[in-house]
Amino acid sequence: MVLRACGLIVFRRLASCIPPPDNIEYLLLQTSYGEHHWTPPKGHVDPGEDDLTTALRETKEEAGLGKEHLHVIDSFVQELRYEVRGRPKEVLYWLAELRDPGTALTLSDEHQDYRWAKLEEACVLAQYKGMQDTLRAAHRHLQAQQDKQ
Template identity: 60%
Template sequence: MAVRACGLIIYRRLQSAPSSKVTDGIEYLLLQTSYGTHHWTPPKGHVDPGEDDLQTAFRETQEEAGLQANQLTLIEGYKKVLHYPAHGKPKTVVYWLAEVKDYNTEIKLSEEHQAFQWLKLEDACKFAAYEDMQTTLKEAHEFLCSKK
């Protein structure tokens, strides 16, 4: 049985970005783990018994980044499912896309993470060491570009 985890790809828009180039002003939130290889990832975590996937994504985002569901706008129509091995076992991770409503919203890290950064797509892909995460960020960005 695959381990199942869910999370949110969180982004914000720079207020100063000209509206004609919407995607230039988008930054993605990545958290650096305080364990293992200290890799960078969006907030995510394992599904608890009785919880649905989206509830898990919001709960993990609150626990790991301090962001409440009411501080976020879930973007309709985007959902990405990744399958990969983790610690020798199959893992499934489901991501949704969400925008912080207030650009200046404070991030409050849990003990699971030691740092966070808001990064433009190119830098976010450099920090996200795993190829499937880089691809997911690019797909999310293209999805946002197509919505305008």
């Protein structure tokens, strides 16, 4: 049986005096268990729950950011597949912009720290190639949207 999880790649845009794409930072949470790895907010799908609802619920539970704080960019969905303790896992990520870059976070007990990081630092923190590729794909998507404006 495949484990299924969903999450949000939350980003914020810094002051307008910083030119895009250098004004974008991504939210990563450091787990309080295991290897203390860094990851975007995500979690397992509850029975009867749709994927995007799971992503929003988990982000609220893990970082204190509800849909009132976020703008989900539904033109970006990325799926990651990997194994956890010998079992297949798939994770769907949507991209979501934090409406107010100064919004405070409230971490759950599952996490011990958080960091807002520019793309390259986020990729270093993320460690896993699949997550790094997902962050880079999100960044390219945001750049393409910016170029259209």
